[in-house]
Amino acid sequence: MSPLPVWYPPYGETEGYPVHALTQRPMDMYHSWGSQNAWLRQIRGKNFLYLPTKIWEGGGFAPGDYARVTSPSGEIVVPVAHMAALNENTVWTWNAIGKRKAAWALDAAAPEAVEGFLLNHLISELLPAKGDGHRYSNSDPVTGQAAWFDLKVRIARVGPRDHAEPAFPPMPRVVPQGSQR
């Protein structure tokens, strides 16, 4: 395995998916920092899909809007925000903010569980087949997974919403909800 950066064309279908979607893991959410102190949520408890000016104005977006984001693997509906200092064909978000309802001992109404989202739904679980037909897991073999840079999507405005999709019911609480202190 080479430590050097590589470039390759995005896997699979890219026709009709003109925009690169990047994920970046927020440094304040790294598991090694602060032992998952609940107060880390106050730094970044909600994420947006950041849209460059070309897409923001071209799609007629306004503050409070959501967008339908589609890749060959799936579709999500997520809150968007304008970011001018961004490549005009790229959108991005903080990954790992979105949480399943009742996960992380959070209130089911926590913004992470209602408006928070992941791009994972848009990313194939498996890499393309090797010569022998085997398909490896689409995750970094060293670190597990942190971010993807080869995802292509298309984006359409859906107007104001109050929650991101897909939305799943709360999961059973293995750990009780955190205290009010």
Next chain:
Amino acid sequence: MTMLPATTEKKLGLVIDLDTCVGCHACVTACKGWNDQGYGVPLSDQNPYGADPSGTFLNRVHSYQVQPVDAAPQTINFPRSCLHCDDAPCVTVCPTGASYKRAEDGIVLVNEDACIGCGLCAWACPYGAREMDAAAGVMKKCTLCVDRIYNENLPEEDREPACVRTCPTGARHFGDLNDAESAVSRLVAARGGYDLMPEMGTRPTNKYLPPRKKDRPDQASLLAPLLDIKATGFAGWLDRMLGKI
């Protein structure tokens, strides 16, 4: 009302580089992590697992989008904490003497035993650098990690504020701004470090370094001529051969 010292022997403070700050919040995390244990009451949180959590922080980072008319858009990340002012209005406004500035090093601190939680100091501070702890009812602020910088139980390299120690881009610097030869003073001189809102007359110790000039969108790269280089002769042959492998 509380008196300020006429002069201070040292002026310990921070120099924060707005050019290299990437807004990662490592300083915010390290600050609350350290100051939640030890000096004064803990930095409490309200409803930390709920839908609308809040809490006390001594250092916050605000990110601003800037769209100049004649240059490319920029994101500016702006860390904000106590500036340990020479003419600290938070000290002179304090009715109990709880808020004070140390004569030996210029650090502005709160004696929490004497603090009655009236909030006048937070009202007087033009930088919004003080936060009332909602659980303890006393005012919290940056101590410049006074329990680290002189702490001989820590390894020497750790005797600086937690925010400075953790910053992954080296955007935060700590030192004596009263000493013209100190590393921080020389940095301020070289980079045009400036006072935040000097018109408020607070004479802050902390300095901010402005973002460096950025390339303009219509400006050709210095490396542009190199893009057109074509290998000729032996190098050209080698390039073609290696290109086939």
